[in-house]
Amino acid sequence: MKTVYTVFCTDVIHDGHLNVIEAAHKYGKVIIGALSDEALIRYNKFPTKSLEERIKLYESLDGVDQVIVQNSIMYDDIVTKLHPDYIVHGDNWKEGPESAIRENVVNLLSEYGGKLIEVKYTYNPAVKKIDDQLKEKLAMPEYRRKRLRQLIQMCPVVKTIEAHSGLTGLIAEKTVVENNGKLDQFDAMWVSSLCDSTAKGKPDIELVDMSSRLRTIDDIMEVTTKPIILDGDTGGLTEHFVYNVRTLERMGVSAVIIEDKTGLKKNSLFGTEVQQTQATIEEFSAKITAGKQAQLTDDFMIIARIESLILERGMDDALNRAFAFVKAGADGIMIHSRKKEPDEILEFCDKFRESDKKTPIVVVPSSFNTITEEELAQHGVNIVIYANQLTRSAFPAMQQTAKDILKYHRAKEVDDRLMPIKQIITLIDEL
Numbered sequence: 001m002k003t004v005y006t007v008f009c010t011d012v013i014h015d016g017h018l019n020v021i022e023a024a025h026k027y028g029k030v031i032i033g034a035l036s037d038e039a040l041i042r043y044n045k046f047p048t049k050s051l052e053e054r055i056k057l058y059e060s061l062d063g064v065d066q067v068i069v070q071n072s073i074m075y076d077d078i079v080t081k082l083h084p085d086y087i088v089h090g091d092n093w094k095e096g097p098e099s100a101i102r103e104n105v106v107n108l109l110s111e112y113g114g115k116l117i118e119v120k121y122t123y124n125p126a127v128k129k130i131d132d133q134l135k136e137k138l139a140m141p142e143y144r145r146k147r148l149r150q151l152i153q154m155c156p157v158v159k160t161i162e163a164h165s166g167l168t169g170l171i172a173e174k175t176v177v178e179n180n181g182k183l184d185q186f187d188a189m190w191v192s193s194l195c196d197s198t199a200k201g202k203p204d205i206e207l208v209d210m211s212s213r214l215r216t217i218d219d220i221m222e223v224t225t226k227p228i229i230l231d232g233d234t235g236g237l238t239e240h241f242v243y244n245v246r247t248l249e250r251m252g253v254s255a256v257i258i259e260d261k262t263g264l265k266k267n268s269l270f271g272t273e274v275q276q277t278q279a280t281i282e283e284f285s286a287k288i289t290a291g292k293q294a295q296l297t298d299d300f301m302i303i304a305r306i307e308s309l310i311l312e313r314g315m316d317d318a319l320n321r322a323f324a325f326v327k328a329g330a331d332g333i334m335i336h337s338r339k340k341e342p343d344e345i346l347e348f349c350d351k352f353r354e355s356d357k358k359t360p361i362v363v364v365p366s367s368f369n370t371i372t373e374e375e376l377a378q379h380g381v382n383i384v385i386y387a388n389q390l391t392r393s394a395f396p397a398m399q400q401t402a403k404d405i406l407k408y409h410r411a412k413e414v415d416d417r418l419m420p421i422k423q424i425i426t427l428i429d430e431l
């Protein structure tokens with residue numbers, strides 16, 4: 001009896017999957033691979049059912065002989081283990097990043113004469129509806145909100161990129177790269193006060209009010225499913241913060257990070273060049289505790305951001321604050337630095353981890369940008385935020401285009417570096 005292998009990465013079965021099983025069944029014993037949670041995440045198919053539930057679902061299907069777990073997107077391990085005579089897949093993987101998976105399968109099969117069978121992908125309104133429903137489900141507050149906590153458990157490091165509009169949200173949601181035989185993408189989004197303010201042409205001094213920040217979040221939520229971490233600046237007055245916690249939680253935001261500053265907040269990257277006042281441990285702890293008491297779900301996170309290193313108050317002050325804020329209820333600690341070298345960040349992480357093994361640590365490596373995610377994770381970091389790079393890359397590109405149009409009195413000279421109109425109009429999904 002020949003063996004036929006196919007992998008499923010879905011929580012819901014539709015005609016497309018049944019067609020694949022039917023095609024596979026003609027060639028022999030059908031083995032389905034259930035893609036693991038970790039692999040699904042790298043595929044932006046965040047699971048809404050557990051692996052056990054998915055296995056049960058696939059086992060219940062007519063024509064399926066066996067279900068096993070596939071732990072990575074690429075097929076190397078599974079093919080080494082199974083040596084299937086056939087691998088069956090929909091024919092919709094020839095373009096884009098998924099073509100790297102196809103290439104991986106073709107190469108592996110060619111080593112021992114296995115065959116690839118490509119089944120015509122089933123496009124029909126019912127299939128599209130199920131695909132859309134799955135995606136929409138992930139965008140719903142109850143699914144999106146808890147996704148950050150789930151990711152912290154599932155990923156060595158939660159890769160987070162700044163978003164400040166629907167368009168930057170789409171980039172965070174959809175950008176996938178194939179690198180060294182692996183697919184990769186961002187896990188979460190950071191709604192930065194710096195970039196949200198900059199996009200509105202305003203300084204980063206809590207001038208853009210909460211109504212406007214919520215509008216930005218809603219624009220992003222409209223077109224994405226990934227979890228959102230809000231840069232909540234100082235959190236404002238405690239009496240206001242508690243209301244904002246409820247609002248953010250209801251919208252499906254996963255976390256707010258508030259910093260231990262008081263009075264007129266300036267951007268941290270100014271450091272001690274401008275007047276900035278740190279809140280006392282007591283007053284900031286009280287704000288955290290009040291926020292935690294206000295929230296209604298177990299999913300939402302209030303993360304305390306410590307500015308001691310930015311304000312040059314020393315490592316001991318940073319650590320004292322971290323332990324105090326965790327005691328006050330903080331669900332995570334963000335430690336910030338504007339040094340070029342990551343040394344003080346790593347020292348903080350190592351010392352914090354000596355006594356606290358589990359509270360998530362967040363870092364924003366804008367200045368200390370030579371360190372990799374993997375190295376940060378080795379020091380106990382859970383969330384890495386790329387806080388402003390999209391804005392900083394877009395602004396000079398737009399400015400140069402504006403200058404060149406002025407210079408040449410026409411747009412021909414800039415056209416080569418522009419995204420084709422056809423591409424930009426297909427960037428946005430149509431219903």
Ligand code: SPV
Pocket residue numbers: 192193194195231267268269364366387388
């Ligand atoms: C932001 O992105 O607004 C931040 C991070 O708060 S930083 O600009 O580095 O202070």
Ligand code: MG
Pocket residue numbers: 192193194204231233
């Ligand atoms: Mg900020």
